[in-house]
Amino acid sequence: MTDGDGNCLFCAIVARDVPADVVLETEASLAFRDINAQAPTHVLVIPKTHQPHVAALAEHEPAALADLMACAAAVADAEGLDGHYRLVFNTGSQVGQSVFHVHGHVLGGRPMGWPPG
Ligand code: 5GP
Numbered sequence: 001m002t003d004g005d006g007n008c009l010f011c012a013i014v015a016r017d018v019p020a021d022v023v024l025e026t027e028a029s030l031a032f033r034d035i036n037a038q039a040p041t042h043v044l045v046i047p048k049t050h051q052p053h054v055a056a057l058a059e060h061e062p063a064a065l066a067d068l069m070a071c072a073a074a075v076a077d078a079e080g081l082d083g084h085y086r087l088v089f090n091t092g093s094q095v096g097q098s099v100f101h102v103h104g105h106v107l108g109g110r111p112m113g114w115p116p117g
């Protein structure tokens with residue numbers, strides 16, 4: 001699957017049909033601030049192609065997943081997080097995935113507890 005179903009919010013952000021506060025872009029990935037930030041840094045990193053979750057991206061487009069991970073690390077550096085950040089891929093509605101275009105949450109800038117809620 002390379003395209004969304006025409007009704008995907010994050011595909012619309014990639015197409016610039018929906019505005020977003022973009023912080024970084026690579027050939028294969030886009031990083032933009034979460035509209036409902038849960039930490040001083042809360043940036044979403046997404047592949048430009050549509051896959052529903054990170055396992056599907058790993059299976060079908062491993063090079064895009066590698067680019068996404070590098071993009072997340074570059075965002076953390078650019079945000080001055082000095083190697084201290086959390087990278088979260090909620091996978092499945094029961095654990096909180098609400099947008100079914102794979103996205104990593106880059107979270108940092110405050111102390112965080114473990115285990116997560
Ligand atoms: P999930 O719950 O799927 O792991 O994460 C989806 C994230 O997308 C949420 O943190 C939510 O705040 C964010 N989000 C939802 N709609 C928009 C939007 O239109 N723009 C931006 N920048 N973030 C969004």
Ligand code: ZN
Nearest residue numbers: 004008011101
């Ligand atoms: Zn999509």
